[in-house]
Amino acid sequence: MGFETFVQTFANALVLGSIYAMVAVGLALAFGVMQMANFSHGELFMAGAYVVYVLYSLVGLPFLVAVVAAFPIVALIGMLFERVLFRPTRGNVLSGFMATAGAGFIMQVLVGQQWGVGLMRSVVVPYKGSAEILGAAISWQRLVIIPATIIMVGGLWFFLKKVKAGKGLRACAQDPEAAVLQGISLNKMTSLAMLLSGGFAGVSGALMAPIIPVTPYMGHVYGVTAFIVVIVGGMASIEGAVLAAFILGFIHTFISTVYDSVTATMVGVLFMAIVLVVKPTGLLGNVKV
Amino acid sequence: MSKSNSSSFIWLPVVIVIGLFCFAPQVVSAYRLELLTIFLINVILAQSYRLMTTTGDWTLCHYILMGVGAYATGILAKKFGVPFYAAMPLAAVITVGVSLILALPLSRTIGFAFFIASFALGEFIRHVWLKFHTPFGGARGVNGIPKLEIGQQGDWYFIDFWDSTNFYFFTLIFTVLALLVLYRIDRSRVGNAWKSIYADSELCESIGINVTRYRVLIFCVAGFFAGIAGSLLAYQVGSIDPHNFEMVEMVYLIIWVVVGGVKTYWGPLIGVFSMSLVFELARPLQEWRPLLFGLILILFLVFMPGGLETLLPRIKSFFLGLVGKKEVR
Amino acid sequence: MSFFSVKGLSKHFGGLVANNSIDLDVEKGEIRGVIGPNGAGKTTFFNVVSGFYTPTSGTVEFKGKVISGLHSSKIAKLGAVRTFQRAALFPEFTVLENVIIARHLNADTSLLNAIFRHNTKAEAGNLARSKEIIEFLGLKDEQDNLALNLSHGHQRVLGVAMALATEPELLMLDEPVAGMNSSEKAVMVGLIKKIRDTWGITVLLVEHDMKTVMSLCDKITVLDFGEKLAEGLPEEIINNDKVIEAYLGADDIVA
Incomplete structure (x- = not known):
């Protein structure tokens, strides 16, 4: 691998790690607060990409507006998931997980029926051109993901540490019963967690829409990767999710470049299996799931 | 520990159902008969998956284990010309071997982590099929798997398996045998040990049941039957590729057992039957079918978490409640 | 020693x-x-x-x-066998079944026996011994009740019965x-x-x-x-x- 290729791959890994982080923190947050896992997190990602497709490609709104709009729209879907799927199955993580698998099927069909199945929806790249860094060319469209992630994840961190509602979320994640005794409404907190979880998945999908083919099934790979990231990081740990996201981003990108994407996926999965065997709580987690 | 009074009540319907299946080729088209063959294979798969869940360990790789059996059969039959009476048992043994390897790390985890880890390891195997062209054929899989053969044309014992009726009966025999064996295992001391692990694994350890060993064992037994199902599938469809064993298929398997229920032996049978029926009836709505099944899955999980098998007791207690009687156990 | x-x-x-x-x-x-x-x-x-x-x-x-x-x-x-402070039992089995399950160490637990049930003698012995233990501990009247329906006192006695079943x-x-x-x-x-x-x-x-x-x-x-x-x-x-x-x-x- 030459130096230019290395820089190129390194930058790509950072971008991919950023996207993984943005997708996975939502999953980790929801798991921490609800003790429930969303199988269709990838479909929320897909929904975000379709928001951009509709608002930017079809309606003609500015790309930035479409990306920002993806947050509330997909957040609403996340809240719907919480109300309809997670609340009735609360306490049974397998039931909730399978119910969201059903919801994923439903979303794929609805999107496919509305905007076509299997067609590659190309979203015109809004930020054209590329940046020259140490001799390697990295497209602006990809590069913009890194600051976006810093803003989003930084914002989440601020929200969880400094804002009252965010502190409530953390209290619920640590000890739901104690949180309820302090007057925190568990239902409100789970709803808020799924709202944020959906919003983050939506924005990530929106940012990726011009880069990868937009199809009803595009979310699957990202959903699966988000799960691997969250398990490696430690199910309920946001910091763990960010760390694992970049580890997986680097594993996937470098192995794809040197070998191929199938090998990259295999190594990623194997890495997760090893982490589970050696430290079943994940890298930074302390709860066994 | 079966109660003798209930078993005589059960055997009559069982005989009737088997009779109906024997009679089916007389009335249905060749196409439908192939669907019925697939249905019988799915019955083995669902019932072995139900066995797996008796320890409380739901997996997401049962479909992959079926794939292992199918790939083993396909490669043995096509590349090495191994006859079915050797290929099928070999495929089952290979599947048990793979199950054993998977079970060793998996048995270190429980509950949701087990569920997810089983998915990850399953995906690993599927990617092995995708990656290695020899012997797995990469994304195109193994094609042109020879039909199984009993005798040559002219032998008095020759059976022509190009005729789908003959393969249907071949599958039927395996299905009935598998169901019988799984029934015996379910009602045996080993079966009860597994159910006990689900109820209280600490207590099991204290009375001398090695929980880890039994969790590995159940994974292998379930894998054996998944391997048999895969082997039959390979002979039935003639070509297999990694896309046959994707996550979506696993979700359908989960829908069967969720709809039927896993607490009793009969739940998964009810589940596969009713869902296969719905699947066929919904054939005209092909593109909408996943949506329908997604809805069914959600409705069952939310409104009837025990599955259809709990329907009869529920109706019973509802009517008993109407006349003001308490149900007596 | x-x-x-x-x-x-x-x-x-x-x-x-x-x-x-x-x-x-x-x-x-x-x-x-x-x-x-x-x-x-x-x-x-x-x-x-x-x-x-x-x-x-x-x-x-x-x-x-x-x-x-x-x-x-x-x-x-x-x-050397232990019991639990909590009422540890298999709730959806009867008292007799609980004790029989606890005879695990004295039973033929092979898969072949699970399928063919050829070792009926060992199982008959386990049944007899289980009944003996239940009677010895005064649980005979509860024998066919589901374990979850027992009183706390009886549940704890069942715990001892299961421990004894391992001999x-x-x-x-x-x-x-x-x-x-x-x-x-x-x-x-x-x-x-x-x-x-x-x-x-x-x-x-x-x-x-x-x-x-x-x-x-x-x-x-x-x-x-x-x-x-x-x-x-x-x-x-x-x-x-x-x-x-x-x-x-x-x-x-x-x-």
Whole structure:
């Protein structure tokens, strides 16, 4: 691998790690607060990409507006998931997980029926051109993901540490019963967690829409990767999710470049299996799931 | 520990159902008969998956284990010309071997982590099929798997398996045998040990049941039957590729057992039957079918978490409640 | 060589020392009680000797064999079996089925037997022995009831029945009378004595209830702050100044 290729791959890994982080923190947050896992997190990602497709490609709104709009729209879907799927199955993580698998099927069909199945929806790249860094060319469209992630994840961190509602979320994640005794409404907190979880998945999908083919099934790979990231990081740990996201981003990108994407996926999965065997709580987690 | 009074009540319907299946080729088209063959294979798969869940360990790789059996059969039959009476048992043994390897790390985890880890390891195997062209054929899989053969044309014992009726009966025999064996295992001391692990694994350890060993064992037994199902599938469809064993298929398997229920032996049978029926009836709505099944899955999980098998007791207690009687156990 | 012997047993959880170099010897046929005020390390001690925790240092020997570090199921196989403080049972099986399941170590557990049921003789023997144990412990009337429907007292007795079903030489009881009313306590005390007197099974029990321990045990070991404070006959223990001091302020001496 030459130096230019290395820089190129390194930058790509950072971008991919950023996207993984943005997708996975939502999953980790929801798991921490609800003790429930969303199988269709990838479909929320897909929904975000379709928001951009509709608002930017079809309606003609500015790309930035479409990306920002993806947050509330997909957040609403996340809240719907919480109300309809997670609340009735609360306490049974397998039931909730399978119910969201059903919801994923439903979303794929609805999107496919509305905007076509299997067609590659190309979203015109809004930020054209590329940046020259140490001799390697990295497209602006990809590069913009890194600051976006810093803003989003930084914002989440601020929200969880400094804002009252965010502190409530953390209290619920640590000890739901104690949180309820302090007057925190568990239902409100789970709803808020799924709202944020959906919003983050939506924005990530929106940012990726011009880069990868937009199809009803595009979310699957990202959903699966988000799960691997969250398990490696430690199910309920946001910091763990960010760390694992970049580890997986680097594993996937470098192995794809040197070998191929199938090998990259295999190594990623194997890495997760090893982490589970050696430290079943994940890298930074302390709860066994 | 079966109660003798209930078993005589059960055997009559069982005989009737088997009779109906024997009679089916007389009335249905060749196409439908192939669907019925697939249905019988799915019955083995669902019932072995139900066995797996008796320890409380739901997996997401049962479909992959079926794939292992199918790939083993396909490669043995096509590349090495191994006859079915050797290929099928070999495929089952290979599947048990793979199950054993998977079970060793998996048995270190429980509950949701087990569920997810089983998915990850399953995906690993599927990617092995995708990656290695020899012997797995990469994304195109193994094609042109020879039909199984009993005798040559002219032998008095020759059976022509190009005729789908003959393969249907071949599958039927395996299905009935598998169901019988799984029934015996379910009602045996080993079966009860597994159910006990689900109820209280600490207590099991204290009375001398090695929980880890039994969790590995159940994974292998379930894998054996998944391997048999895969082997039959390979002979039935003639070509297999990694896309046959994707996550979506696993979700359908989960829908069967969720709809039927896993607490009793009969739940998964009810589940596969009713869902296969719905699947066929919904054939005209092909593109909408996943949506329908997604809805069914959600409705069952939310409104009837025990599955259809709990329907009869529920109706019973509802009517008993109407006349003001308490149900007596 | 003692029948059951604990040597220098320590158990640490991170920086916390739950048990510190405890020695204890139990003779065959003895009923031994281990007591101590709350937080004295009784439960940890019990979990270590029964194989649920691995000791940080020290050993546990049973019939001259080191059992510390072994799986609980392996220890049960060697003939030392424990019960639980909670009502541990298989709720959706009947009382008789619970005891039969607990005959695991004495049964043919091969898959072939599961499928073909050829070993009917062993199973018939297990059934007979299970009924015998149930009758011995006075659960005969409850035999066909689901375990979840039993009273708390009966559930605890069922726990003992399941332990006995493994044919142990050493029975380790974790707070056998916890949560019982006085008549249930009396029944349990009677049963434990009967088990030792009739079947010669050695008993090691951890208990909070002083009155039960005093009336039941041949010898008593007192733990305090994770260490052995005193050991002796019940009358020696009750007059031991150190023990009285340890329990001072605690309201439950001879409660």
